[in-house]
Amino acid sequence: MINGTIRMPIRLHKFGEAWGLPDPSPFCVKVENFLREAKIDFEPVPFDPRLSFRRALKGKMPFIEDEDGALVGDSTLIIERLSRRRGLDLDAPLDTRQRAVAHAFRRMLDEHLYWVAVYSRWCDEPGWSIVRAMFFARLPALTRPVATVMARRGMTQALKAQGVGRHSRDEIYALGVKDVTALSRMLGDETYFFAVEHPTLLDLWAHAFVAEIVAPPIPSPLRDATRALSNLCDHFQRLQVRLYGSPVAVAP
Ligand SMILES: N[C@@H](CCC(=O)N[C@@H](CS)C(=O)NCC(=O)O)C(=O)O
Known part of the structure; x- marks a missing residue:
């Protein structure tokens, strides 16, 4: 609990492992790469062919449930949001x-x-x-x-x-x-x-x-x-x- 708010681990909705890769979608891999590089705890949520796309507010995978419960779609917007909220800038060494x-x-x-x-x-x-x-x-x-x-x-x-x-x-x-x-x-x-x-x-x-x-x-x-x-x-x-x-x- 931080500041009276219960924080959940980030839930990453993706398709799941394929061909020895974490996912068959590059967008899902991108987000998982970011979470791993930034050492942010997350839980992968197994894909449900009947439900996952219905819950995806932009109709595409991946999406996350952030620790405050917010649903966020689009791999780039997910990475931008997580970076902003945690004060992270992986591109800091770049001019x-x-x-x-x-x-x-x-x-x-x-x-x-x-x-x-x-x-x-x-x-x-x-x-x-x-x-x-x-x-x-x-x-x-x-x-x-x-x-x-x-x-x-x-x-x-x-x-x-x-x-x-x-x-x-x-x-x-x-x-x-x-x-x-x-x-x-x-x-x-x-x-x-x-x-x-x-x-x-x-x-x-x-x-x-x-x-x-x-x-x-x-x-x-x-x-x-x-x-x-x-x-x-x-x-x-x-x-x-x-x-x-x-x-x-x-x-x-
Ligand atoms: N701009 C989105 C693209 C995501 C995307 O196209 N995901 C594909 C899987 S690789 C998808 O869910 N496609 C389902 C569809 O288009 O109906 C992102 O960066 O997350």
């Missing part, structure tokens, strides 16, 4: 220009590279067959076919509305490869972005998005290109060990 560059790179991962990965999982093959078998296997046999078609249609429409889904397959992957190449060049030979001593927010973001491309058993031109960027793959495993204790066995 103003580095903060601006880091901001632009984080947006590239959230708002562009993510959609290329969505394409590889929900539209392209063999990604879709793998995702269908994994995400929809637990649904009742009676509703599974309709739920599967509806979910894929929703993702395809979202990709079109966002814009990436209007390009050809080759164009989509070429766009994604430019993102991971830029990220790799930005990192260079450093342990963490910007050659600082501890991970900053961009390191936590990069870990989440690179993990979701290189670790799952979903081959694609994006995965091939990212796996060839050895500094980025080493950075992902470095962060994985720092935050989760051991490296991930990446799928062959």
